[in-house]
Amino acid sequence: MRPKSQTRGATAQAGLAEGTVVRSLGTLHRIRSEEGAFFDCVVRGQLRIRGSESTHPVAVGDRVSFTPGNEDNPGVIAEVQPRRNYLLRKAIGHAHKVHILAANLDQAILLYTVEQPATSLGFANRFLITAAAYEIPAIVVINKTDILTQPAQQQRLAEVIEIYTRIGYPVYPIVANDPAYRELAISLLKDKVSFIGGHSGVGKSAFLNLADPSLNLKTGNISDYSSKGKHTTTYAEMYDLATGGSLIDSPGIKELGITDMEPEELAHFFPEMEKLRSECRFSNCVHINEPGCKIREAVSEGQIHPSRYDSYVKMLEDMK
Ligand SMILES: Nc1nc2c(ncn2[C@@H]2O[C@H](COP(=O)(O)OP(=O)(O)OP(=O)(O)O)[C@@H](O)[C@H]2O)c(=O)[nH]1
Ligand SMILES: [Mg+2]
Ligand SMILES: [Zn+2]
Structure with missing residues (x-):
């Protein structure tokens, strides 16, 4: 010592x-x-x-x-x-160790894609809940909206926007390689330290280039971006933007991790569950099979989206 x-x-x-x-x-x-x-x-x-x-x-x-x-x-x-806070993922090959992706953040940006590659709602939910658990405000940016030309794809986009808007997240559909979205990107990042996360190929580096073209970061090839796990970016780096703010680009992630959380706490970080929790019959309800559970009632009535409750159940199981 x-x-x-x-x-x-x-x-x-x-x-x-x-x-x-x-x-x-x-x-x-x-x-x-x-x-x-x-x-x-x-x-x-x-x-x-x-x-x-x-x-x-x-x-x-x-x-x-x-x-x-x-x-x-x-x-x-x-x-x-x-x-002040941090985001982490489980370290590969070390069962009980974690890898801290970034620390001292003002904002976490979930970069979501409906296609090329498709981002699962499970991934998105876990990202948002993890950020909430570490008290980092999160926003949802949906990229590659230009390739959603089929009605079914448009419907999917509308559904994702609806899911996250309804529970209070700011949602911004964009096209990262279209300069028409530059002002929006600049305003989202201004005077904050942001982390941008999402699978490999969703356009994280393209988003940085959108906000500040002078960064000129390497992005994946059009020909291979539909195959997951290409990892054009290989290490995390913080870039300062000419217009104010800093953004941490990083390699694509599979999922974020949470440590040190009690099962009863998990629902706190789902805004739509947090609102109803106090109406469950038991104060220590974990919303799985307890009688008088308001959360499960809300799921069956369609007030809580099934994908959100699914993520809740999966994350709860992971904690065991
Ligand atoms: N059509 C279209 N292509 C895009 C858009 N944004 C990015 N791309 C393309 O998607 C590919 C992947 O973009 P990157 O920025 O390298 O993706 P990344 O998330 O940084 O990927 P990793 O570094 O591997 O984690 C590149 O070919 C980009 O040009 C978009 O809005 N629309
Ligand atoms: Mg990249
Ligand atoms: Zn309950």
Whole structure:
């Protein structure tokens, strides 16, 4: 354990700069200092690791104090400040570990596609509920609406808009490679730190390019974007927009994860269930087979969309 005097704010320590992690690649972390300069830094044994359940002690969006390096040696991260919030997914190959995707967010953007590739409602629900659980406001952006030419596709689009609008999420149908949507993208991102999530190929990088064409990020080929899991973007990176705000682009995700939640808490993060919960006969109702359950009544009466209740049941099972 380190002496108390050294664990105080990093600003108290001479020679340390403060900044934000904008990218994290293997052992090298790129930091943007308060003055807007970039430094590549490594982590040394001295780092105070908060959230030790993570496979990775430093995440994009982390506020850190660091010693800048020079031409021959990378800088060194001294301390990671406590995270205001974060999003995570389960780490591949580590049953009990998680991978923090991004930290200290003002907003989570779910980039949804009806087709090419189709995003499942289950994925969308889990994304929104996870963001809510970490107190991150979320919005739904539906991309590739230009390819929905068949009546059945239009109907599907209308249904998705209806599901999420009704429960209170802002929903924006867009076409990321059409500059007519640039002003909208800019206004959604302005002066916020946003994370954009969605499957590989939904157009996350295209959305960044829409908001700021000077970023010129690599996007997938038209010819392979219908096949899932192409992963054109291979690591998370935070980009500052000329028009204000920062956006974290990341590789496509399969799903987000939640840790440390009690089963009775899950319904809190479904806005349409949260409203009705207090009307269940039992205060500790988990809305599966208890008598007098208002939530199940609302599902059978069509007030709660079946896909939302399905997601609820699946997420509850995952917690066991
Ligand atoms: N028709 C159409 N194509 C789009 C739209 N937005 C993006 N695309 C195309 O979809 C493909 C995938 O876009 P990307 O931006 O690379 O997707 P991504 O979500 O960043 O994918 P990963 O980096 O693999 O996670 C590219 O060929 C884009 O040009 C859109 O609104 N309409
Ligand atoms: Mg990408
Ligand atoms: Zn209930």
